[in-house]
Amino acid sequence: xxxxxxxxxxxxxxxxxxxxxxxxxxxxxxxxxLWLSRVDMFLRTPYSHTTKFFIYQPKFLSQxxxxxxxxxxxxxVLVPFYPLAGRLRLNATKDRYEIDCNAEGVLFVEADTTLxxxxxxxxxxxxxxxTCLTPxxxxxxxxxxxxxxxxxxxxxxxxxxxxxxxxxxxxxxDGTSHAQFLYSLxxxxxxxxxxxxxxxDRMLHFSPRDPPRVGFSHSxxxxxxxxxxxxxxxxxxxTTQSIxxxxxxxxxxxxQQVISExxxxxxxxxxxxxxxxxxxxxxxxxxxGLDHNQDVKLYTPVDGRHKLKNPPLPKGYFGNxxxxxxxxxxxxxxxxxxxxxxxxxxxxxxxHMSSEEYLRSGTDYLESLSGLPDPLIGAQKSMYxxxxxNSWARLPxxxxxxxxxxxxxCGNCEVKLEGLCFLVTSPSGDGSxxxxxxxxxxxxxxxxxYFYDFLPIKSNL
Numbered sequence: 001x002x003x004x005x006x007x008x009x010x011x012x013x014x015x016x017x018x019x020x021x022x023x024x025x026x027x028x029x030x031x032x033x034l035w036l037s038r039v040d041m042f043l044r045t046p047y048s049h050t051t052k053f054f055i056y057q058p059k060f061l062s063q064x065x066x067x068x069x070x071x072x073x074x075x076x077v078l079v080p081f082y083p084l085a086g087r088l089r090l091n092a093t094k095d096r097y098e099i100d101c102n103a104e105g106v107l108f109v110e111a112d113t114t115l116x117x118x119x120x121x122x123x124x125x126x127x128x129x130x131t132c133l134t135p136x137x138x139x140x141x142x143x144x145x146x147x148x149x150x151x152x153x154x155x156x157x158x159x160x161x162x163x164x165x166x167x168x169x170x171x172x173x174d175g176t177s178h179a180q181f182l183y184s185l186x187x188x189x190x191x192x193x194x195x196x197x198x199x200x201d202r203m204l205h206f207s208p209r210d211p212p213r214v215g216f217s218h219s220x221x222x223x224x225x226x227x228x229x230x231x232x233x234x235x236x237x238x239t240t241q242s243i244x245x246x247x248x249x250x251x252x253x254x255x256q257q258v259i260s261e262x263x264x265x266x267x268x269x270x271x272x273x274x275x276x277x278x279x280x281x282x283x284x285x286x287x288x289g290l291d292h293n294q295d296v297k298l299y300t301p302v303d304g305r306h307k308l309k310n311p312p313l314p315k316g317y318f319g320n321x322x323x324x325x326x327x328x329x330x331x332x333x334x335x336x337x338x339x340x341x342x343x344x345x346x347x348x349x350x351x352h353m354s355s356e357e358y359l360r361s362g363t364d365y366l367e368s369l370s371g372l373p374d375p376l377i378g379a380q381k382s383m384y385x386x387x388x389x390n391s392w393a394r395l396p397x398x399x400x401x402x403x404x405x406x407x408x409x410c411g412n413c414e415v416k417l418e419g420l421c422f423l424v425t426s427p428s429g430d431g432s433x434x435x436x437x438x439x440x441x442x443x444x445x446x447x448x449x450y451f452y453d454f455l456p457i458k459s460n461l
Contacts, residue, residue, distance in 0.1 A: 014113050014114055014115050015111050015112075015113050015115075015132050015155065016111060016112050016113065017109060017110070017111050018110045018111060018112055019109070019110050020107065020108070020109045020110075020135070021071075021107075021108055022104065022105035022106070022107060022108075022148070023071055023074045023075050023078065023105050023106055023107075023108045024075065024078065024085060024103050024104070024105035025075060025078040025079045025082055025085050025103050025105075026072075026075040026076050026078070026079060027079050028103075029078070029079055029082035029085070029101065029103055030082060030101055031101055031102065031103075032101055033091075033098050033099065033100060033101070034083050034086070034098060034099040034101055034200060034202070035098060035202055035203045035207075036096065036097055036098055036099065036171060036202065037202050037203075037206035037207070037319070037320070037363065037366075037367075038096070038206075038363065038366035038367050038369070038373055039206055039319075039320050039321070039322075039323075039363055039366065040097075040171050040172075040202070040206075040319060040320045041096065041097055041171060041372070041373050041375075042221060042366055042373045042374075042375060042376055043170050043320070043322065043375060043376050043377060044170040044171070044375050044376075044377050044378075045375045045377075045378050045379065046088055046090075046097055046144060046169075046171055047139040047144070047147070048139075048169075048170070049134075049137070049151065049167035049168060049169055049170075050167070050168050050169075050170055050175075051130050051133075051134045051165065051166070051167045051168075051412065051413035051414055052165075052166050052168075052392075052410065052411065052412055052413060053123075053129075053133045053134065053163055053164065053165045053166065053410065053411060053412075053413050054163065054164045054166075054397065054400050054407035054409070054410045054427075055117060055123070055161060055162075055163055055407055055408050055409040055410070056161060056162040056163070056164070056404040056405060056407055056408065057117065057159075057160070057161045057162075057408050058160065058161075058162065058404040058405050059405070065162070065403060065404060067110050067154060069189055069403065070154060070189055070402060070403075071108060073185055073186075073188040073189035073402070074106065074108060074152070074185060076188050077181070077184050077185045077188045077194075078105075078106065080184075080194065080197050080198055081181050081184070081198055081318070082101055082103065082200075083099050083101055083149075083172060083200060083318070084106055084149055084150045084172060084181065085101075085102075085103050085104060085105050085106055085149075086099045086100050086101040086102055086103070086104065086149065087099070087100050087102060087104055087144075087145050087146065087147065087148075087149065088100075088144055088145070088147065088149060088169065088171055088172075089144060089145045090144060095370070095371050095372055096372065097171055097372075099149070099171075099172065100145065104148070105148070106148055106149070106150040106151065106152065107135050107137075107148040107150070107151040107152070108151075108152050108153075108154075109135045109151070109152070109153040109154070110153075110154050111153060111154070111155040111156070112155070112156050113132075113155060113156070113157055113158065114158045115157055115158060116157055116158050116159035116161070117157050117159055117161035117163075118159070120132075122243055123243060123409060123411050124241060124242050124243040124436070125241040125242075125243065125411070125412045125413055125414045125415050125436050125438075126241055126414060127414060129413050129414065130165075130413035130414040132155070133153060133155060133163050133165035133413055134151065134153050134165035134166065134167045134413055135151040135152070135153050135165070135167060137151065137167075149168075149169040149171075149172050150166075150167070150168055150169065150172075150181075151166075151167040152164065152165065152166055152167075153165040153166075162404055164400070164402075164407075165413065166178075166182065170320070171320075172319075173318055173319050173320060174319070174320045174321060174322040175322075175392055175395055176303065176305070176321070176322075176395060177198075177317070177318045177319060177320070179395040179396055179397065180196065180198065180316070180318065181198075181318075182397075182400050183195075183396060183399050183400065184198075185402065186399065186400055186401050186402040186403075189402040189403055190401070190402065190403055196315055196316040197316050198316050198317075198318035199314045199316045199317045199318060200318055200319070202319050204311065205308065205311065205313055205317065206319075206363055207367075208363065208364045208367035208368070209360065209364055212364035212365075212367060212368050213360070213361060213364055214361050214364050214365045214368060215357065215361045216352075216358055216361050216362070216365075218361070218362050218365045218366075220299075220323070220324050220325050220326060220362075221324075221362070221365065221366060221373075221376065222376075223374045223375065223376060223377075223378055223380070224299070224376055224377055224380065224383050224386065224388065224417070224419075225380050225383075226380065226382050226383055226384045226385070226386070226419075227295070227297075227385065227386065228294075228384050228385055229384075236440050236441065236442050237440075238440065238441040238442075239381070239382070239418045239438055239439065239440055239441060240438070240439065240440075240441040240444050241414070241415050241436065241437065241438045242436075242437060242439075242444055242448070243411065243434055243435065243436050243437075244434070244435045244437070244448065244451055244452075245432055245433070245434050245435075246276070246432060246433050246434075246435070247430075247431070247432050248430060248431025248432055250452075250454070251272060251275070251276070251431070251432075251433060253454050254275050254276070254279055254339070254454060255270060255272065255275050257339060257454065258270045258275050258278070258338075258339050258340045258343050259340075261338040261339060261340040262340035262343075262344070265340075265344075267340065267343070267344050267347070268347050270340070270343045270347075272393070272433075273300075273389075273391050273393060273423065274343045274346050274347060275339070275343060276389070276423060276433065276435075277298065277300055277342075277346060277389040277391075278339050278340075278342035278343045278346060279339060279451070280387070280389050280421060280435065280437070280451070281296070281298045281329075281334060281342055281387055281389070282334050282335065282339065282342060282450070283447055283450040283451045283453075284387050284419075284439070284447060285331050285334040285335055285385075286335055286446075286450045287439070287443045287446040287447040287450055288384070288385055288443060290331040290385050291331065292330070292331050292332035292335075293330060293331070293332065294330070294331040294385055295328050295329070295330060295331075296328070296329055296330070296331055296334060296385050296386060296387070297326045297327070297328050297386040297387075298326060298327050298328075298329065298342070298345075298346065298386070298387055298388075298389070299324050299325070299326040299386065299387070299388035299389070300324065300325055300326070300327075300346055300349065300350065300388075300389060301322055301323070301324055301390055301391060302322070302323045302324065302325055302350060302353040303321060303322060303323075304321045304322070304323050304353075304359050305317070305321050307353075307354060307355075307356050307359055308321070308356055308359060308360075309356055310356065323353060323359060323362060324376065324388075325349045325350055325352070325353045326349060326386075327345040327346055327348065327349040329342065329345055331385070377417060377420070380417065381416075381417065381418060382417065382418035382419060382440075383417060383418060383419030383420065384418060384419060384440075385419075386419055387419045387420075387421070388417075388419065388420050388421070389421055389423065390420070390421065390422045390423070391422070391423045392422060392423065392424045392425070393423050393424065393425045393433060394425075397410045397424070397425075397427055398410075398425075398427035398428075398429065400427075406427055407427045408427065408428065409426070409427065410424060410427055411424050411434055411436055412424070412436040415436050415437065415438040416438065417438060418438050418439060418440060419438070419439070420437075420438055421435055421436060421437035421438070422435070422436045422437075423435055424436070435451075
């Protein structure tokens with residue numbers, strides 16, 4: 001557990017903007033419209049960005065770092081990643097969003113502050129942290145066509161530390177592709193070449209089959225609305241966000257618990273993600289005090305990159321290949337059965353997603369819907385009693401070194417939806433994992449208690 005100060009009232013007025021500019025590609029780039037698949041469109045509302053940040057504590061004075069090097073690298077890398085410099089627009093006649101590749105640029109902000117890194121406390125996500133570390137955009141007063149798809153902010157702290165805040169649009173690409181962009185940006189900033197050039201042909205890989213073949217029920221694409229009241233069981237509406245750290249030793253303890261519980265049963269070897277997702281689900285369910293017969297949906301992400309083979313997805317494919325599945329479990333089973341039972345349910349839910357035919361059926365299903373797709377994560381404020389455990393654990397954020405050395409911490413600026421959480425591996429390589437989660441405020445203290453309670457539950461199955 002992180003025992004740093006829990007500072008959520010970040011003094012945003014102490015962040016001084018030195019310059020705010022649109023950075024455009026350094027060379028002419030292809031113009032025209034980039035077709036987006038329904039897989040690109042289904043996850044988030046178009047009026048939103050996903051925000052993350054990286055903390056750097058270089059051994060030399062960060063004031064000596066020339067920000068123009070970063071800006072120049074950003075301009076250069078936008079040539080191969082040119083859709084990021086475009087703007088999203090609605091094609092009303094076709095009922096879909098598309099990217100106008102107009103080279104309008106990405107927003108870059110340079111800021112200074114008299115704060116120190118320590119003043120940020122334990123980096124728990126909040127509106128204040130997002131406001132401090134990433135550029136803000138007023139969606140309510142902006143036309144969709146004017147909103148930058150990517151926004152970056154470089155903030156220097158009094159102690160010599162640096163934060164790189166990054167706001168990315170999910171209609172453009174998923175976390176894996178955005179990590180590819182960030183890695184490429186960092187390489188160019190250090191005078192290196194791109195390792196894998198991005199591939200932007202989405203229609204080749206995600207256009208519907210002719211004729212479409214929907215062979216499965218695809219309830220995983222239904223919006224993540226709550227199945228109970230938007231308020232909690234006691235009428236509470238206030239939510240809060242927090243961050244919790246599990247060490248490598250604690251993670252291994254949980255994994256060994258699952259392995260020992262399942263040795264009498266034929267189950268697959270559990271992954272770290274499956275064990276942590278099960279543990280988070282159980283901790284959350286116990287915290288909420290649900291009726292024992294309440295159905296709880298546990299959503300888990302599935303990367304389709306290595307599953308789509310006809311045609312095969314190229315290594316540098318830049319876009320969304322993120323799908324979701326869920327398992328539905330009774331609250332009493334989550335609470336009273338051993339952890340391996342939840343892990344087994346997660347594995348069962350993921351197995352049907354390993355089929356290319358299932359994923360192709362899913363893309364055909366999305367394309368068959370009339371009108372614009374309802375986003376999985378839209379305007380709702382809560383998933384209660386359900387939960388979605390996302391993971392950035394495999395994203396190579398430890399390679400986000402643009403000249404100041406690797407980051408010492410990376411995480412979410414804000415987790416907006418109650419019941420949504422993110423797992424992020426420490427870039428230090430110590431094997432620890434941080435959990436950023438949003439829950440009803442009165443539930444958070446209990447969640448912390450259960451989250452750090454590793455006592456196995458005995459049950460007769």
